[in-house]
Amino acid sequence: MGTSTRRKGVEVRALLWAGRHPGVLATPAAVTAAGIQCGWTSTGVAVGSAVAGVAGWYRAHPASYDRFAGPVLRAWSRRWRVYVGPRWHRALRACELSKTDRKTGVELFPRIMKVRSYSPTIDTLHVRIVAGQHARQFETKLLELAEALRVERIAVERIKPGVIGLVLERREPFTEVIPAPDLPYESGSVDVNDLYIGETEYGEEWRIPIKGKHIFIAGATGAGKNSVPMSLLRGLAPLIRDGLVRLWVCDPKQFEFSLLRDICHRYADTESSCAELITDYVADMQATQRAFASGQHRRLTVSRETPLNLLILDELGALLAYGDPMVARELRRQLALVGSQGRATGHSMIGLVQEPTKDTVAIRDLFTLRICLRLTAAAHVDGVLGENARLRGALADEIPDIPETAGIGYVVRQRSRVPLRVRAAYVDDSEVAELVAFVTTGWSQPNQQQAVA
Numbered sequence: 001m002g003t004s005t006r007r008k009g010v011e012v013r014a015l016l017w018a019g020r021h022p023g024v025l026a027t028p029a030a031v032t033a034a035g036i037q038c039g040w041t042s043t044g045v046a047v048g049s050a051v052a053g054v055a056g057w058y059r060a061h062p063a064s065y066d067r068f069a070g071p072v073l074r075a076w077s078r079r080w081r082v083y084v085g086p087r088w089h090r091a092l093r094a095c096e097l098s099k100t101d102r103k104t105g106v107e108l109f110p111r112i113m114k115v116r117s118y119s120p121t122i123d124t125l126h127v128r129i130v131a132g133q134h135a136r137q138f139e140t141k142l143l144e145l146a147e148a149l150r151v152e153r154i155a156v157e158r159i160k161p162g163v164i165g166l167v168l169e170r171r172e173p174f175t176e177v178i179p180a181p182d183l184p185y186e187s188g189s190v191d192v193n194d195l196y197i198g199e200t201e202y203g204e205e206w207r208i209p210i211k212g213k214h215i216f217i218a219g220a221t222g223a224g225k226n227s228v229p230m231s232l233l234r235g236l237a238p239l240i241r242d243g244l245v246r247l248w249v250c251d252p253k254q255f256e257f258s259l260l261r262d263i264c265h266r267y268a269d270t271e272s273s274c275a276e277l278i279t280d281y282v283a284d285m286q287a288t289q290r291a292f293a294s295g296q297h298r299r300l301t302v303s304r305e306t307p308l309n310l311l312i313l314d315e316l317g318a319l320l321a322y323g324d325p326m327v328a329r330e331l332r333r334q335l336a337l338v339g340s341q342g343r344a345t346g347h348s349m350i351g352l353v354q355e356p357t358k359d360t361v362a363i364r365d366l367f368t369l370r371i372c373l374r375l376t377a378a379a380h381v382d383g384v385l386g387e388n389a390r391l392r393g394a395l396a397d398e399i400p401d402i403p404e405t406a407g408i409g410y411v412v413r414q415r416s417r418v419p420l421r422v423r424a425a426y427v428d429d430s431e432v433a434e435l436v437a438f439v440t441t442g443w444s445q446p447n448q449q450q451a452v453a
C-alpha cells in the first residue's frame with residue numbers, strides 16, 4: 001500500500017469519473033430507454049416540450065426564471081463549456097497550482113467538485129485541492145489565475161479541510177447607477193435592522209442593520225462614500241420625521257452633509273463645535289444608561305423616549321488629526337466609549353474616512369460593519385476590511401478611478417470572511433432635498449400621505 005509506482009488503471013479512472021458525473025451517462029441512457037420503451041416519437045415530443053417549456057419560462061417570467069432556473073442551467077452550461085478538464089488543467093499548470101506525484105510521476109490537479117453560478121457575472125467553484133496544498137497558495141496566485149481563466153478577478157475561501165471555494169468575477173457586475181431608495185411613509189414599515197443601501201454583485205439587495213451597529217466607510221475622494229449614509233437616511237426618513245431617530249452630524253468639510261442641517265438634532269462644522277457635539281453625544285448616551293439602570297426603561301425599544309441616535313462623522317481622519325493632541329486623544333476616548341457602550345442604548349455612529357491611515361485604522365475595530373470603496377493604496381484595504389481581505393479578492397485599490405465606478409466597493413461577509421462587491425444607490429442633491437422636505441413638512445398626515453401615495 002502506498003509504495004507502487006503504477007497509477008490506477010484507465011478503466012478504473014473512467015468508472016470513478018462516471019460515478020462523479022452520473023448525469024453524463026444517465027441522461028442519454030434515460031432518453032434511449034424511453035425511446036425503446038415508449039417509442040421515439042413520443043420521447044422526442046416529451047424532450048421537445050420540456051425544452052420549449054423552459055424557453056417559454058425564460059421569455060414569459062424573467063423574475064422567477066432568473067431566480068430558480070437561471071443559476072442551475074447557467075452553472076451546468078459553464079461547467080461543461082468553461083471549466084472542462086483540459087482548459088482548467090492548462091490554467092492551473094500555467095499558474096503552478098498542479099503537483100506531480102513523486103512516485104508515479106502523474107500530474108495531480110485540484111478537482112472541481114461543484115460549480116455554482118449565482119449571478120450572470122459570478123461563478124463559484126468548490127475545488128478539492130491536492131494533498132500538500134492550502135488555500136494560501138491560491139491566494140498568492142489569484143491575479144495569474146484570473147488572467148489564465150480570462151476573468152476580471154478571483155477571490156478564494158477555505159470551505160473545509162481539503163476544499164476551497166473560488167469566486168470568479170467574470171466582468172464588472174455594476175454597469176449602471178442604482179437609483180436612490182424610495183422614501184417609506186410609515187415608521188412602522190421600516191426595519192432598522194434591514195435597510196436598503198444598494199445591490200450586491202449577486203444582483204441581490206444590499207441591506208444593512210443600523211440599530212446597535214457602528215459603520216466605517218473608507219474611500220478615496222470621489223469614491224462615493226456619501227451615498228451610503230444618504231441611502232440609509234432615506235430609508236430612515238419617517239423615523240427621523242417622527243422623532244424616533246435623531247441625527248448628530250459632524251461636518252468639518254461643510255459640503256454634502258450641510259444639506260441635512262435642517263433635519264439634524266445637532267449639527268457642527270468647526271473643530272470646536274464638533275468636539276462639543278461629540279462630548280454631548282457621549283453625555284446623552286450615559287444619561288440613557290442611567291435611565292436604563294434606574295429601571296425607567298427596561299430595554300431598548302425605539303420610541304420617542306428612547307430614540308435611536310446616529311452620530312455621523314464626516315472626515316473622521318481629519319477630526320482625529322486635529323492640531324491639539326489632547327483634543328484628538330479625548331476624541332478617541334469618546335469614540336471608544338460609543339463603540340463599546342452605544343449598542344445597549346441605541347447610540348450608533350457612522351465614520352467616513354478618505355485615507356485609512358494609522359489614526360483611523362487604530363479605531364477601526366470599534367466599528368462593527370466596515371465598507372471599503374475605491375482606495376488609492378493596496379496596503380490600506382486590509383486596514384479597513386481586516387487581514388487578508390485583499391488576498392481574498394477585495395481589490396478596492398484596483399477599482400478604476402473614474403466617475404462610472406463611484407459607489408462600488410466591498411464588505412466582508414461575517415461568517416465566511418469572503419469579500420462581497422457591492423454598489424450603493426446614488427442619492428443626488430435633489431433627492432437629499434426631497435428627504436429634508438419629507439422630514440420637515442411631516443408628510444405623515446393621512447391626507448398628505450394619500451396625496452403622496
Ligand SMILES: Nc1ncnc2c1ncn2[C@@H]1O[C@H](COP(=O)(O)OP(=O)(O)OP(=O)(O)O)[C@@H](O)[C@H]1O
Nearest residue numbers: 177219221222223224225226227406407424425426
Ligand atoms: N453610488 C453612486 N453611484 C453612482 N455615482 C455616484 C455614487 N456616489 C457618488 N457618485 C458620483 O461620484 C461623485 C463623487 O461622490 P461623493 O462626493 O459622494 O464622493 P466622496 O467619496 O464623498 O468624495 P469626497 O470624500 O471628496 O467627498 C458624485 O458627485 C456623483 O457624481
